[in-house]
């Protein structure tokens with residue numbers, strides 16, 4: 158067993174893996190195709206797809222250094238043994254590294270996303286720790302050939318450029334959402350002040366009502382809309398990237414991909430769905446988690462046992478991702494609507510910020526009345542739940558990863574979108590892929606209990622509308638699987654990236670110069 162080192166005792170960009178003799182020997186004795194550094198934005202919705210991408214790259218023979226900010230490393234490091242075990246089958250390896258997070262001591266460092274952390278990771282980090290880490294690697298037998306960075310971290314490509322290392326921009330949301338941001342910002346030159354028309358026509362994407370655009374476009378009450386847009390998507394660095402990687406697949410977003418390819422100079426590489434292999438192509442059946450142990454909340458043991466006791470397609474799975482907060486009023490309406498529907502449900506719910514007692518947010522006596530047919534947990538392994546035969550539908554906030562999880566599991570959706578890309582994803586679910594329906598909100602922005610009851614009944618009792626959604630979901634499940642299989646669209650696309658990367662490494666070795 159590797160010796161455990163408390164993270165607090167590590168300084169600067171020291172790396173945990175280098176404290177594990179077995180691992181260090183393994184790295185030195187292996188001949189990797191190249192060394193890629195992957196830098197995620199430190200939230201679950203971003204680190205999950207990037208960690209999966211890192212594993213897929215390792216399976217092609219690369220050494221991949223997955224670099225977390227220090228405050229998130231204690232979560233990520235729990236995935237270490239799992240990643241080592243997975244890597245043993247193939248030539249490549251994922252190693253976990255961390256760099257200082259530059260967070261002032263008075264700011265709480267936990268995995269609940271604190272507004273300061275959000276802003277800090279995007280705007281104020283200098284990334285000096287990343288520079289030191291890259292320099293140290295460059296003096297080692299495995300210099301870094303490419304830095305893949307989350308598009309929300311604009312300081313990373315600046316450091317890579319300074320050190321003349323090629324870099325790839327990784328977009329974790331949908332291609333449609335990227336194209337909308339890019340179109341309005343760079344083609345329409347929309348500055349956040351001008352009022353957008355109620356309906357807009359976007360090349361290749363067609364007609365979008367303003368309410369279907371990502372959150373920053375119509376949160377006019379924020380007034381600093383432009384700032385919000387910049388805050389979420391700094392698209393400047395895409396222009397210097399050698400590649401643009403996206404967590405989607407060609408068949409799912411054909412038209413949007415066509416537009417994106419026209420918008421950006423660099424090759425667009427579709428690498429998705431970035432989902433553990435056991436739930437998709439099964440090329441590696443042992444790959445059953447993004448990073449086992451790195452799930453942020455423990456304590457959903459018994460969930461699968463509970464699902465096992467339910468008939469096929471009889472349970473509604475309800476979850477709103479890892480950071481999206483549903484208001485107390487909406488929680489109450491949800492509880493009442495779920496109860497009125499009379500259907501079984503598994504609800505992933507954590508108290509919203511400032512509330513500690515969940516039962517106080519529920520209608521009186523709710524928890525006792527639903528005991529037989531409702532299970533409330535703080536967290537579950539979502540893909541395991543969605544692939545369980547008892548689960549019949551998924552009520553979701555439509556985060557991009559949850560949307561892909563549903564498509565890849567063949568489970569139709571009821572959407573309760575809250576902010577950011579979720580509004581656009583929900584439109585695509587209902588209108589483009591036809592794998593579910595949006596629940597209608599009242600004027601106060603809350604979906605009332607009656608609408609919830611009606612939608613849950615329609616989904617679980619499978620009216621004509623939902624039979625179609627289930628059929629389409631199952632079709633997308635097969636298409637998604639096909640994209641990741643050998644010679645599938647994303648597999649071919651990833652191979653293109655690795656071949657171009659190898660060519661770049663070859664150029665570097667031959668000429669002593671890195672290419673941009």
Ligand code: UDX
Pocket residue numbers: 201202203205329330476477478479480481505535536537538539540555556557558559560562576577578579
């Ligand atoms: C955030 C944004 O809210 C979302 O809109 C954006 O697309 C990505 O960043 P998040 O809210 O966490 O993400 O949602 P989502 O994108 O759906 O990611 C959640 C991840 O956590 C998924 O990979 C899902 O499989 C996993 N998950 C979630 C669990 O494993 N268990 C749970 O109980 C809930």
